[in-house]
Amino acid sequence: MAIIETRNLTYTYPYADKPAFKDVTLRIERGEFILLTGPSGCGKTTLCRCFNGLIPHFYGGKLEGEITVAGLKTSEHPIHDLAQHVGLVFQNPENQLFALTIEKDVAFGLENLGLPRDEIRRRVDWALKVTGIYDLKDRAPFEVSGGQQQRVAIASVLAMRPEVIVLDEPTSFLDPLSAKKILEVINNLNKDLGITIILVEHRLDLAARYATRVIIMNEGQIILDGEPRKVFLESEAALIGVGIPKVVRLYMLLKRAGLNISNVPLSPEELSKSIMEAFTFDKC
Amino acid sequence: MINVEDIYFTYPNGVEALKGVSLQITDGEFVAIMGQNGAGKTTLVKHFNGLLKPTRGRVLIDDIDTRHVSVATLARKVGFVFQNPDHQLFSETVEDEISFALKNFGFDEKTIKERVDWALNILDLTRYRKTSPFMLSGGERKRVALASVLAWDPKILILDEPTIGQDRNQKERLRQFILQMNHQGKTVVIVTHDIEFVAECEPRVILMSDGRIVADGSARNVLTNPDLIAKSWLLLPEITSVLLNLNNLGFPANVMDVYEARDLIIERLGWDRK
Numbered sequence: 001m002a003i004i005e006t007r008n009l010t011y012t013y014p015y016a017d018k019p020a021f022k023d024v025t026l027r028i029e030r031g032e033f034i035l036l037t038g039p040s041g042c043g044k045t046t047l048c049r050c051f052n053g054l055i056p057h058f059y060g061g062k063l064e065g066e067i068t069v070a071g072l073k074t075s076e077h078p079i080h081d082l083a084q085h086v087g088l089v090f091q092n093p094e095n096q097l098f099a100l101t102i103e104k105d106v107a108f109g110l111e112n113l114g115l116p117r118d119e120i121r122r123r124v125d126w127a128l129k130v131t132g133i134y135d136l137k138d139r140a141p142f143e144v145s146g147g148q149q150q151r152v153a154i155a156s157v158l159a160m161r162p163e164v165i166v167l168d169e170p171t172s173f174l175d176p177l178s179a180k181k182i183l184e185v186i187n188n189l190n191k192d193l194g195i196t197i198i199l200v201e202h203r204l205d206l207a208a209r210y211a212t213r214v215i216i217m218n219e220g221q222i223i224l225d226g227e228p229r230k231v232f233l234e235s236e237a238a239l240i241g242v243g244i245p246k247v248v249r250l251y252m253l254l255k256r257a258g259l260n261i262s263n264v265p266l267s268p269e270e271l272s273k274s275i276m277e278a279f280t281f282d283k284c
Numbered sequence: 285m286i287n288v289e290d291i292y293f294t295y296p297n298g299v300e301a302l303k304g305v306s307l308q309i310t311d312g313e314f315v316a317i318m319g320q321n322g323a324g325k326t327t328l329v330k331h332f333n334g335l336l337k338p339t340r341g342r343v344l345i346d347d348i349d350t351r352h353v354s355v356a357t358l359a360r361k362v363g364f365v366f367q368n369p370d371h372q373l374f375s376e377t378v379e380d381e382i383s384f385a386l387k388n389f390g391f392d393e394k395t396i397k398e399r400v401d402w403a404l405n406i407l408d409l410t411r412y413r414k415t416s417p418f419m420l421s422g423g424e425r426k427r428v429a430l431a432s433v434l435a436w437d438p439k440i441l442i443l444d445e446p447t448i449g450q451d452r453n454q455k456e457r458l459r460q461f462i463l464q465m466n467h468q469g470k471t472v473v474i475v476t477h478d479i480e481f482v483a484e485c486e487p488r489v490i491l492m493s494d495g496r497i498v499a500d501g502s503a504r505n506v507l508t509n510p511d512l513i514a515k516s517w518l519l520l521p522e523i524t525s526v527l528l529n530l531n532n533l534g535f536p537a538n539v540m541d542v543y544e545a546r547d548l549i550i551e552r553l554g555w556d557r558k
Contacts, residue, residue, distance in 0.1 A: 038451075039451040039452075039453060039454075040421050040422075040423040040424065040449070040450065040451045040454060041421050041423075041424070045421075091422070091449070092368070145321050145322055146321040146322075147321065169449065172448045172449060173321075173445075173448065174321065174477075175319075175320040175321050175477040175517045175518065176477055176479055176517070176518050176519040177320070177517040177518065177519060178320070178321065178517065180519065202449070202450070202451050202452070205480065205522055206519075240453075241451050241452040241453030241454075241456075242451075242452060243451065243452035243455075244452075245522065246480065246521075246522040246523055246542055247522050247523075247526060249542050250523060250526065250542045250545055250546060253542060253543070253546040254546055254549060254550070257546060257550050258550075259549065259550070259553065268522050268523075268525035268526045268529065269525075269529065271526045272525075272526050272527075272529030272530050273529075275526070275530060275549060276530060276533070278553075279533060279553065
């Protein structure tokens with residue numbers, strides 16, 4: 001069964017003269033790792049706001065068509081119900097953290113659900129361990145690094161045991177190595193725990209290798225949708241300004257120059273390996 | 285000319301963010317300051333417009349000691365675009381935002397109009413002239429913040445994390461734009477950890493770690509040095525990694541550009557065939 005399903009979904013912000021996205025029909029299965037990208041203003045962030053009911057409950061405006069998340073029609077369920085199914089992580093962790101200790105921040109959502117104390121304790125400890133910040137639990141969120149703050153934000157969402165986690169450019173404020181580590185945490189949530197991931201990113205070089213599917217939006221519509229290795233080769237992707245990973249660009253240039261390389265690389269290691277093989281093959 | 289003479293800086297909470305930094309940036313240079321979160325990059329550049337004054341040591345902007353002048357005086361020379369545009373924007377329309385500083389600097393109406401039109405156009409914001417900055421996307425708000433600083437034509441331009449939230453085309457426009465400003469003689473200093481962007485711009489790179497400068501050189505030399513990069517929590521450019529893995533085939537370790545890499549690989553293959 002699909003975890004998220006939309007049919008002809010169209011949304012217009014209050015006072016806007018045209019829709020932010022139009023006629024989006026999309027089926028996301030449980031366990032997928034979706035990389036959602038497209039130029040600024042293409043409607044990707046707005047679409048994500050529909051997944052946990054922020055649209056229409058918080059933003060208002062006009063939502064047309066159908067959307068169900070974990071079998072629930074979002075318009076008929078309040079945000080706090082939907083939050084138990086879909087967690088949202090934002091670009092800047094500072095906007096999401098507020099408590100005096102990291103542990104309290106992670107517990108906050110659970111306390112609001114009115115869960116028993118030892119259940120809260122169990123879930124908080126688990127979420128802190130999965131995201132690798134258990135040792136920091138007594139520190140204040142604003143004392144730790146940006147990468148650690150983003151882990152706190154993810155842990156807070158994870159503690160709610162959602163089936164889907166939507167992350168809107170979660171690495172853009174982080175230095176590259178911290179970004180890489182956060183993406184590894186996200187990948188583990190998907191591969192080990194089976195959580196469906198929807199990752200909104202401009203920087204595809206680090207994220208592409210984890211995705212099972214890439215969806216590219218432009219001007220409020222989905223224009224490409226498929227396996228990363230296929231989607232990145234579409235000339236349309238490059239034309240509208242999607243940041244095709246450099247390894248894919250080098251692959252295409254080499255291919256065009258006549259080098260025989262087997263598959264589209266999603267990381268430098270993959271491309272190095274293919275080039276090495278091409279050289280060895282050439283010598284035989 | 286920016287002259288930083290052995291500065292130290294300690295925040296009121298006791299964190300020592302700069303521990304003896306010296307450097308010179310001459311007029312018309314293009315410099316990228318890189319390093320991990322908390323390395324002291326933003327703290328350092330906030331000294332360039334007097335927003336922060338060193339606890340020890342001094343900073344001279346064209347021989348003016350920043351300790352003895354106001355931020356407003358320095359602002360005319362040094363334009364600073366913040367990492368988070370929301371720390372900077374406050375007006376009701378994009379147009380008002382951009383003209384605000386111009387009015388404060390006392391430009392006449394006609395000049396203000398010309399400058400605003402120019403800045404809106406160069407940053408592709410003309411259609412948002414009458415829009416509230418807060419209705420725009422994060423990437424667009426960043427461009428409004430940049431436009432509002434550019435409008436008064438400062439000699440030194442400091443951009444803190446300019447590529448965050450920008451898509452591929454906007455980054456390319458930003459790159460062209462920076463190079464153009466730099467070509468016109470402006471000093472441009474960017475603070476960033478966007479490795480691929482810096483690899484494409486090829487500025488002078490200053491690498492910081494734990495409040496100190498740990499490397500200062502061309503992008504090609506600094507960004508392709510695996511030890512320095514690992515120590516600074518950065519990652520090698522993708523293309524550098526590809527060729528570094530092929531080290532035993534004799535490829536150079538300091539390539540960042542896709543076309544250069546292609547030519548090297550094809551040439552090598554041709555040579556092997558002979």
